[in-house]
Structures are given as structure tokens and as C-alpha cells.
Amino acid sequence: MSLDPGAPGVALGKPILNRTYPTNSRTHNRVDRYGLIGLCVLCASIPFIQPPLAQAQPAMAGSFLSGRALVIRNARIVDGAGRVIPKADILIRGKRIVAIGEKVKAPFLARHIDAAGRTITPGLIDGWSALGRVGRNGGGDPTTNAWDAFDRYDREAFREALRHGVTTVYLGPGGGGGINGTGVVVQLVPQEGHTAGVALDGTGVLAINLGSSAKAIKRASTFQGIRQSFRKAVEYRKALEDYEEDLKEYIEKLEERRDESDADESKEESKGESEGEVDDDEDAPSDDAPAPEDKPEPTPTPKPTPDRRAARGGTPRLADNGDDGDENGDKPGKNGDEDNGDGEEKEDEDELKKPQQPARDPASDVLLRAIDHELLVRITAHRSADILNALALGKEFNLDIVLEGATDAYLHAEALADADVPVVLGAVSRSGVFQDNEFRRHTAHSAALLGKAGVRWIVGSGAASPQSSRFVGFNTQLAVGHAAGDMDWLSRVTRDAANLLGVANVTGRIARGLQADLVIWNGDPADPGSTVERVIVQGKVAYVADSNVAGGGR
């Protein structure tokens, strides 16, 4: 029976398998049900049963087909680590490259792309991008996530970046001086629901801007404020740890008292005395004992919201002890082990005061992740003083820092090399006029001078404009062009960028086991006349060039 969706009368809901089964009423119903389900499944799969595609189509066209393996044949491969393979095949399964070799055996139903005469490189990585930025990003709040501020549906912008071979970008929060939130690495691959890109887990970076104000005094006070925030985070952790200890002690004492009171109880019972208030007598020495059912007390909550949250369970670290149900047991002020000096009697009472949990501080939680080396810290600084401050901050709190912008960095190349601080440079070629500001000592030779001193560097597009992300390859070539010595620009903008962004185990090179992020060029990628024919990101074909090659028409 034809399942052509155009054919009229594909009757939904009519059991079509009825005839082949006995007309037993119970079986009838079962058959009806199964038949209905079967039919629905069949109809639902109609969009996916298409004429087999000889060439891979962009990912959204057929999700059934995109589950097939992908083989690229006869390509010249520049692998991003400085090696060139004159001719090889690449086999891609799912998101990853599973084989590279002379003649790879294609699995059943694999899609094929013939890349004879083409050059394949890893996808280019823009380590400092503003792709998809709309208006101004906010700033000043460490808890914000940069990806939320970018237009992830801006397919046109993302497509234009893919058109020039960019597959991965780092998006940071904008914002003025201060700690501005977490940036993240995004890959330009269409997702379900019109999203044009996806953020990679585990690539979060804490972004700090030290250099935005033209006023030195403001920059200095911004820096002190940032130090203060980090100190606060450290104290916050100490307070939490103290609280946990106190809570443990408190619980233990509670247990002790309960045991005592149980023991006393059984003693008293064995004596035969029965008083109504046995339980209360045991607890008599401390009126403020944890017996909420007996004594409704006012709930002193100096900061209602955090306490309620704490009572509901608090942070994972405190979950086990946070909910003793003692909502009314919170007392203002002191931790359990403080002695208020009111005498022996009161001491007992104080010991059994439930310690107060410090208020949640989400901003400090983020900073602690940076202190724990879970987050890289990326500091935008151009002037010498700000760069030195950045280094000092890294040293004081033992952070893994990356310098962004870093116009004056070449003047401190040795210090950066000693501290092993890598640098992300922005626009390489700048005008010489109007530069009475943070770019006053800008030089196009910055990369060369840093490299000579042993500082790791990459070049990003600089995030000055969202559109310049697509030309990160050209910008990197300019840096190499101004550096004396032969340097492989392609490795800088693929493998080296992946290393610096912390995604080297995912992308940046063409190698077995890594993700399939590939760009198929119709010529030498160093030649501006070469254009991109196809881009594969996360194993999916994310871009296919229009047939109108000249200028792209747009």
C-alpha cells in the first residue's frame, strides 16, 4: 500500500490489519489498538522516509538520515597540528572522527562526500568573539552566564561565520569594570528548535574586566573591589565550613542529650514515678531545647529568604544536616560554641543553640569555583598597570588566569612567561590615530614579541563587533605576517586556540577520537581566493555553500 503522503485517503485510525486476524472480540480490540499504534508510527515516519540522499544535506533536513555515518573521500588534510596528509579519507560516526586513512571502509548506508581536489582543515576557533551579540551585554554580576545574552537564533550571523570556516567561538560577557559573569565556548551547529549553536559543558570561564574605564583611579578602585569580592568568597567558604563543624557538634550534643534523657527516662520509669512532664523535666535545664512541638517560638529570621532555603535543604554540601525540621529552632546571632558569659546555666543553653547557616551567596559560589580551578579566569586588561594587577590577582588567590586584549602585554612578556599566563589578542592592525587611550602602545608585532619570550598567545577577533568573528582567520594571518619567523597561522587558530580555551580534547585538530569539526575548502585556505564549500560541526553538516560562488550574493 502506498504511503505517499500526497495520496488521499490514508485513513488514520482505521485498523488495516483487521482482516488477517480472527474476529474474536477481545482480539479485535487488541488488534484495533495495535493496529492504530502501528499506523500512527508509520504515518509519523513518513517525513523521514525520503529518497536516499547521495550527498549529505544540512542537518535539519532529515534527522533519520543524519544518524548515518559520513565518509569524506580523497581529501587533502591539514590537521591543525602542523601535519599535512596529501590524500586520505575520513570516517565520521555520530559526533566523532573514527578513522582517517587511505581507503576507509564505509559502513552500510553511510553518506559520502567526495573531496577530491579539496583541502580539509579543522574548524577555525575564535577565542574572543561577540557573535550573536545584541545591543550591550550587562555586567557586574558574577552569576550571569554570557550565553544567555547572545542571540542563539541568529542563524544568518552564525551562517556567515561558518561560511568563512569558523566553527567554534568563545563568547564572554561584556560589561565594564568588575566581575562580569561566566563566558562559555559555543559551537556553531544548528540544533532542534531553530537554535543555531550550542554551548559546550565544562568550558565556563569567569570573566573580569580591569580595563574599561579611562580613569586610572576608577580602574584602581575597581581592582580593589574585585580583590574584596574574592576575599569575601574565601571568608564565605570559611564561614560555611565553620557552620558545618558547628552543626555537627550541635547534632552530636543533641544525640547525647537524647540518649541521656532516654536513659533518665528509663531510670525514672523503672523507679515507677510517672509525672506528666517527664520529657520536659529532662529538658528543664535548658528552656531553649529543641522541642518545637512544645514551644512555639518566634522564628527570628534576620534574612528570611536564605534561611528558608537553608531549611529546605541548603547547598548539596549541607544537605544532610540542613533539614532537621528545626525551623523554629534558629536563634539569632551566635554559633553554638560561643560563650556569652552568662554563667554555667546559660552555657548549657548556648551549647544547644542551633548554629545559623550563613546566607547563600551565589556570587561567592562562582568565585570559589574559580579559586578551585574549575573555572579559568579571563581578565580583560590593556594598560600595563592593569596587566600587573591581573597578575597580582592571580597570584593572591591562586587563579588560572588568561589575559584578554593585553595591548601592553609585550612590555611584560617575561613576567607573563614566568607566571605561565597565556594571552588572547584582539585586532592586530589598528589605526594610529585616535589612540590616546588603552591602545596607545598597541603594536602589530605584539604576538611576535610575546612569542619570543615564550608566552602562549592566540588571536581572536576582538569582540569589538559581532561580525568580525568570521574573519578570525585573516586576523590571525595578520599576526603571523607581522611576526618575523615562519609561523603556521592555521595551527594558531585551531589547535592552539582549542588548547587555550580548554577544549583540546574535543576540537581543534583532525584526529581519530576527536569531534568532527571540519571545513572543506576549494583551495589552499591561506589563499583569500579560496572559499569554503562545506562545514561539518559535531559530525553534522552545518553549512553548504550556495551555488552562486562569486561574492556569495549576499
Place this chain on the structure above:
Amino acid sequence: MTRSRSVLGLTFVATLAGGAMGPRAAAQSPDAIVAGRYVAADGSLKSGAAVLLNGEKISAIVPEADLSDTSEVVRYPGAVLCPGLIDVRSQLGAFGNAVETAHAVDPAASAIDSVDWDHADFVAAMQAGITTVMLTPSANNLVSGVASTVKTASPQGRHTVLRADGPLMFALGSSVWVYDREPTSRVGSLAMLRAVFDQAGRGQLHPRLQAFVGGKLDGMVVCGEAMDVSAAIRTFRGLGSSVAIGYTGDEHDLADELGSADYSVVVGPYSFAMTPRTLATAGAFATKGVSVAFAARTPMRSFDALRITASLAVRHGMDASAARRAMSTVPAIIAGVAKRVGSIQPGLDADIVVFSDDPLRLSARVLAVYVGGALVYTADHQARGDRQAGGQSKHLSDSAGRKRRGASRSGERSRASVLAGGG
């Protein structure tokens, strides 16, 4: 003993003398320069040739095999010889001071009058490969005087002025009507301009305007929007010995109008932030046969702007040979100095830049600059890292005829000059 000491003394004195005269004076023009490839007059890359010099001029281009043994030859294996780049809309040394906006029609002004010849930007431009600039006023007046064409460096230590009397500079667009004087609108601009041409045609107003209207002086019209270009084509029809239009917009359809009027176009500079359509316009014009020149607008834009413009144009569809011509040959024609500079051809000045690769590639860098046959700049040897023979370029090269990119350039031949700053 005495003899060696006196030899030593003589050498010492000679070196001092040589140093005192200045490196430019000590440098002599080589007889020939040989590199892996060179940019031919049609903009394509050709290989296997030697460029013969005769003093300040290029005398011939011959096959490398035909070089005689006695010539003093400077070799740059694997490099590319390029005619000195020309920025046809520059304010080098004159930025911020190059136009008198009190009156919108100011034919008597000369851009050269505001130039600071000692400005460091001249050296920076030369080190980026720009050997000639046309100094133009800002596009803020309907008629803003004449441009001047000068070299950015010269062996004699003074700036060679190639031309001081033209082309006559015009502007149309919103940048013209922002001042507290007439015109204050597009309509007013064109009415004023037509009135000016009428009067000049009747023998009134400044001699330059009369010469322009009479077809004896060339002109350049800098336009803002596409409608300004159309207006310029209408208004300037039949005027000027030749007219160039400056336009960096995205209206591809102007190519037909420009082609039929036989106007050349000055495009740029392009930036990484521009739309794809804008970046494709230079290619769209060139494809339709319009003569395209690039402008870098130094020093307002970076000194790499000329090559960045060329790279972006080629990536968006412009023919590579046309793009190379747009950096030197066509600007020379527009500036009216094509008999002196603009391409590597016999009879023209030996203004040659040695690039490490095709100048369209942004990873290429300037290895040496010759102006008037004399080496005026060589990239700093010490800043160079270890160059492996072949290196990266071996991997990415795909042309069988290409020479291997060898170790660094000649420089040993002459001791001259890293002027201010080096590589």
C-alpha cells in the same frame, strides 16, 4: 704594525664617513633583483624572472637564466616582488588638518600645504609596503582643492613629490552638508555644483575649475551613498579629462552606470565588520569591467588596510589579478602618475616591495622596500625566529612551479637602514 694600524684607522674613518653620510647615500642600487615570483603588469604572479634596474628606473624584466655573471644581483628566494603599494586617499602627515570647511567650493586649496614631512607615519606606511600616497582633503567640501602625490620615502632623504596639481577633489554626500554653511542638503549640493560648473564653463571662477570643465584636468568625486554616485555620474558627464568615483557601499547595480560612463572607482578600506554585500561590491564592479582601485585612507585606518581590503575583496569574489592591480596600478592611473610608478615595468621608477608571499595573503610580510632603486628598508633580522627552509609554506603550497621559501633575504648586500623601529 704601522700599516695594519693605519689600515684599521682608515677603515674606521671610512665607516664613520659612511655612517655619517647616512645609510641611504651609502646604498647603491643593485643591478638586478631576483625573487621567486613577481607581480606582472596585469596583476598576475609570474615566476622565473629578474628585474633589471638602471639607477632609479626599472630597465627590463628578463628571464633569470639570462642574467650576466657580472651583475650585482640581490636575491630573495621564495619571495614575491610587488610594485610599491599606493594609497590614493591618504592624509599621511596631514591628518585632521587637510580641508577648509568655511566654504564648500574651495578650488584654490592644495592638500600638500598641510603636510608634516617629518611625521613618523611616513616611515610606518613605507614599512607596510606603501611607497606612494595621494594626499587628499577630507570629503567635507563640494570642491576641496587639488590632491598631491608624494612618495613615502626617498633615497635622497627628501620626499619626492610626483605631482602637486591634481586631481581636483570633489565630494557628494552627507559629510558635505554638516557644516554651518551652504549646502545643507543633497538638493542644495547638486544645485551649487551645477551652478559652479556653469560659471566655470563661462570662464568665471578659479582656473582649476575652468580647466576641469574644459576637460584639461582630472577629478575625483568621493561619494557617500549610492544615490550620490548616480548624481555624480549625471552631473559630471562630459567634464574632466577623467573622473574617478570614491564609493565604499554595497550597491552592486552601480556597475552598469559606472561602466557606461567609463569612470574608475576607488573602494575602501574594507573592515572585518562590514556586511558581506559591501565586501562583494569591489568584485561585482570588477566583473563588469569597471576599473577598481583600493584606498587605505592612511593614517585613519591601519597601514595594513590596503591589503586587508584586497584580501576581503578576493574572498568575496574579486579576481586576484584585479585585486593586485587595485593596490598599485589603478591608483597610479587615478593619481595621474602612471608614467612614474604603479607597476613593475621598464621605464617606471624602481619602487619595489619584497613580500614573503603573495601580497594578497595577509600572512605575507614585507621583507624589503626599494624606492627609486635604493633599498630603504629591510625587515629586522634579529626579530626573525628560526626559519626552516620550506616550513609551513611547503605544506600548504600546491603549485609545482613554486620555489621553496628559503631562509631570509639578502640584506647582507647592503647595510642600509632599518628606519625608525624595525620589524
